[in-house]
Amino acid sequence: MTKKHFDYHSGNSAHELFQNLPLSLARRLGARVSALARPYGLTYINEKGKTLNITLTLRPRLIHAKILKALWHSLRILDGAFEKVGSLYHQNPRARELFPFEPRERDWIALMRNPGYRPGRIASRWDANTTFGDREWKEGFCFFEVNGVGIGGIWYGPACADVSMKIIVPELKKLDPRFSARPTQDMRLLLLNLLLAQRKKIGRTRGAMALIIEEACGGNFVEFERLAHLYTKMGRPTVVAEPTDVRLKGNELFAKGKKIDVVYRDTTLSEICDLQAKGHNVEALREAFRQGRMISSLEGEFDHKSVFEVFTSPRYADAFSRKERELFKRHILWTRLLRETHTTDPKGKSVDLIPFVLKNQSRLVLKPNRLFGGKGVLFGQAAKRAEWHKKIETALKERGGWVIQQLGEVRKKRFFRPQGKGVRENDLYVVSGFFATEKGLGIVGRMSERKIVNVAREGGLTPILLVK
Numbered sequence: 001m002t003k004k005h006f007d008y009h010s011g012n013s014a015h016e017l018f019q020n021l022p023l024s025l026a027r028r029l030g031a032r033v034s035a036l037a038r039p040y041g042l043t044y045i046n047e048k049g050k051t052l053n054i055t056l057t058l059r060p061r062l063i064h065a066k067i068l069k070a071l072w073h074s075l076r077i078l079d080g081a082f083e084k085v086g087s088l089y090h091q092n093p094r095a096r097e098l099f100p101f102e103p104r105e106r107d108w109i110a111l112m113r114n115p116g117y118r119p120g121r122i123a124s125r126w127d128a129n130t131t132f133g134d135r136e137w138k139e140g141f142c143f144f145e146v147n148g149v150g151i152g153g154i155w156y157g158p159a160c161a162d163v164s165m166k167i168i169v170p171e172l173k174k175l176d177p178r179f180s181a182r183p184t185q186d187m188r189l190l191l192l193n194l195l196l197a198q199r200k201k202i203g204r205t206r207g208a209m210a211l212i213i214e215e216a217c218g219g220n221f222v223e224f225e226r227l228a229h230l231y232t233k234m235g236r237p238t239v240v241a242e243p244t245d246v247r248l249k250g251n252e253l254f255a256k257g258k259k260i261d262v263v264y265r266d267t268t269l270s271e272i273c274d275l276q277a278k279g280h281n282v283e284a285l286r287e288a289f290r291q292g293r294m295i296s297s298l299e300g301e302f303d304h305k306s307v308f309e310v311f312t313s314p315r316y317a318d319a320f321s322r323k324e325r326e327l328f329k330r331h332i333l334w335t336r337l338l339r340e341t342h343t344t345d346p347k348g349k350s351v352d353l354i355p356f357v358l359k360n361q362s363r364l365v366l367k368p369n370r371l372f373g374g375k376g377v378l379f380g381q382a383a384k385r386a387e388w389h390k391k392i393e394t395a396l397k398e399r400g401g402w403v404i405q406q407l408g409e410v411r412k413k414r415f416f417r418p419q420g421k422g423v424r425e426n427d428l429y430v431v432s433g434f435f436a437t438e439k440g441l442g443i444v445g446r447m448s449e450r451k452i453v454n455v456a457r458e459g460g461l462t463p464i465l466l467v468k
Contacts, residue, residue, distance in 0.1 A: 004016075004020075006178075006179070008062055008179065008181075009064050009133070009134045009467070014059050014060055014061065014062050014172075015059055015413070015414050015416075017059075017176060018059035018172065021175065025171065026058065026423045027422055027423050029058055029167055029168060030416075030417070030423045031421070033058060033167050033418060034053065036163050036166070036167070037053035037054060038053065041156075041222060041226040042054045042056065042156060042160065042461070044222060045222060054156070055417055055460030056164075056418075056460060057428070057447060057460065057463070058415070058417060058418070060161075060164045060169070060465045061413070061445055061462055062132065062181060062465055062466075062467045063132040063443070063466055064134065064466075064467055065466060065468050067132055067137055068184060068441060068466060071434065072440065072441035074327055075441060076438075077323055077324055078126060078143075079124055080324070081311065081320055081324040081327075081328075082122065082146055082148065082299075082302070082303075083299055084319060084320065085299070085302040085307055086112055086301075088310065088319050089302060090112065090113060092316070092319075095316060098304070098310060098400075099304055099307075100369065101269075101301075102273065105269050105270060105273055105301075108269055108272070108286065108289070108298065109298060111286070111289055112299070114290065116290060118202065118291055118292030120289070120294050120295050120296070120297030120298075121194055121197075121296070121297060122297060122300045123151055123191060123194060123264070123296050123300070123435070124148045124151065124296070124300065124303070124435070125147045125151035125153065126143050126145075126147075127143065127146070127147070127431055127432070127433050127434075128141060128144065128331075129141070129142060129144070129409055129410050129411050129430075129431055130411065130430060130431060130445075138330075140409065140411070141331055143331055143332055143333065145303075145308070146303050146308075147303055147372070148296050148299070148300030148302065149265065149266070149267075149268050149296050149303060150213070150220060150266030150267065150268070151433070151435060152220050152223065153187065153223075153435070153444030154187045154227065155226045156223065156444055156461055157184075157435075157442055157443060157445070157461075158188055158442070160445070160462070161463045161465060164463035164465065165182070165183060165465075168463075169181055180467065180468065181467050182466050183465060184441065184443050184464060184465070184466050185439070185442050186442065187435050187442030187444065190435060190439055190440060190442050191227070191264070192231055193439050194295065194437050195264060196236070198293075198295060199262050201292070202261075202292050204262070204293070205261065206261070207253075207260050207261040208237040208239055208255075208260055209231065209237070209238045209239075209260065209262055209263070209264065210238070210239050210240075210253075210256075210258075210260045210262075210263045211224045211227060211228055211238060211240050212240075212264070212266065213242070213243075213265075213266040213267060214242060214243065214266075214267060214271065220266050224240045224266065225240055237258065239256040239258055239260075241255040241256050243265070243275060243280075243282065244275060244280045246260070247284050248287050253284055253287070253288055260293075261293065263285075265294060269298070272285055304369050305335060305367055305368075305369050305405070306335065306400075306403050308332055308333060308334075308335035309335050311335075312328055312334045312335060313336075313343065314344060333408050334346040334405070335405040336353055336404050336405075337369065337400065337402075338353075338354075338357070338366070338392070339353065339399070339400075340353070340354055340396070346406050353404075357392055358389060360380075361381070361383070361388045362380050362381045362407075363406065363407050364404050364405065364406065364407055365377060365379050365380060365407050366378040366380070366388075366392070366404055366405075367404075367405055368401065369401055369402055369403050378391055379407070379451060382451075410429050411429070412428060412429055413427065413447075413462075414428075415447065428448060428462075429447065429450065429451055430445065430447050431445075432446070432464065433446070443464045444464075445461060445462040445463065446459055446462065447459060447460050447462045
C-alpha cells in the first residue's frame, strides 16, 4: 500500500500509481493480460488473413463521470447534426458536390426520396484526439472523423475494460484502497438496445437479427462473431451472414435459414454496388433500407471525411442549430474537400484553397475522403515541400477523392504494455472512439507508436475506465 495521495481526475494519475507496482509483478500481469486476448475476443484478422492478438496497455486511462456525461450530451447533439446531412444533400446542390458518390450509389441514395422510404437508425462512432484531465479536456478535444457504417470497436472497447477490471484494477486497489474504477457503458449492449428499439419501432419483434459482413474482408468479422454469440446467449437470436446471404421472400428477409427483423451492416453502399456489379442479387438489402430495417440506414453513407466541410463552412450554417454550430466551432477540425475553390480558412478568412494548402503545409493533413484505417494519410509537417506539392497536384486529379484537414494535436500518454516476456514503458499516441445512443456513451481507446493510430496498423487498445 502506498501512502501517496493520487488525484484520479488528473491526466497521469493511473500511470503514477501503476509505477509503484514491483517490476516482477508488472511482468506477471503483462503475461496474464496477453493470455486473455484470445479468450476475450481481442484479436483481429490482418490483410493476409492471419488472426493476431491485439496488444493492451496495462494501466487504464481514467475518465471522470462528469466529463463522460458532458461528452455524452455533446455526442448526442453531433449525432443529430449528422442525421441532417442526408436531407441537406438532396436539398442543396452545393452540398451534393461534397459527396462523390458513384452513379450506381446515387441510384440507392435516391431511395431516401421515395415516399415509401422509412429512415432507419445510424450507428455512428466519432473519433477524436483525447485528454480526460479535468483542466484540459474541453480545450484539447477535437473530432477528426465520423464513421457511420460498420463501426469497429463495439466488442473491443468493453472486452478491453473487462480484462483490465479482472487483472489490473485489483492490484491497483491494493496499492491505494481509494482507487475505484469501473467500466464505461458497454458498447455491445448499447448496440443491442439500438437494434431492439428499431425492431419495436417497425413492429417486427419475432424474428432474428443479422450482422452482415464480407468474411473475406477480415475487418470486424471477429467482433461480429462474438456479438452474435453474446446476443443469442441473451435470448436475442442473431446470425452473422455475408451480404449476399440475405434473401427476400415476399415481404420478409431471411438469412442462414432464419427470418430476419433487422440487419446491422459492416458493408458500405459502395461494396454492395460491387456485389451487384458481379451479378449478385442484392434486392433484399435494398428492401431492408426501404423498410427501415437496415442499421446504419442510408443516412450513414454520408460519413465521408468531407462531411466536416458541411460542419465547418459558414455556407451550410443555416442548416444547423445554435448548439450544433457551437460544438462544430469548438470541437470539429476545419476540413475542406480538396479542389479549386474559394472558401474560408480556419479563422473564417476568405482564401483561395489550393494556394492556402500549399502555403500552410505544416498545419494541415491530407486524407483520402472515403478510405479508412489510416490509409493514405499524409501529415504536412512530415513531408518535404516538393513531396507535398506533388501529392496535392496528384490528389487534385482525383475529383472528390481527398480532403485537407487542419492538424489537430495527436496526444501522447505514457503506458506500460507487454512485450515478449517483459514489460515496456514508453509514450504512445492515443485516440478514442465514441459511440452514443439514448442509453449512454461507450468508448474504445486506441494507442500506437505512430501518429496514425489504428489497430490494424500495429496499434493496440487501452482500457478506459470510469471514476467518480
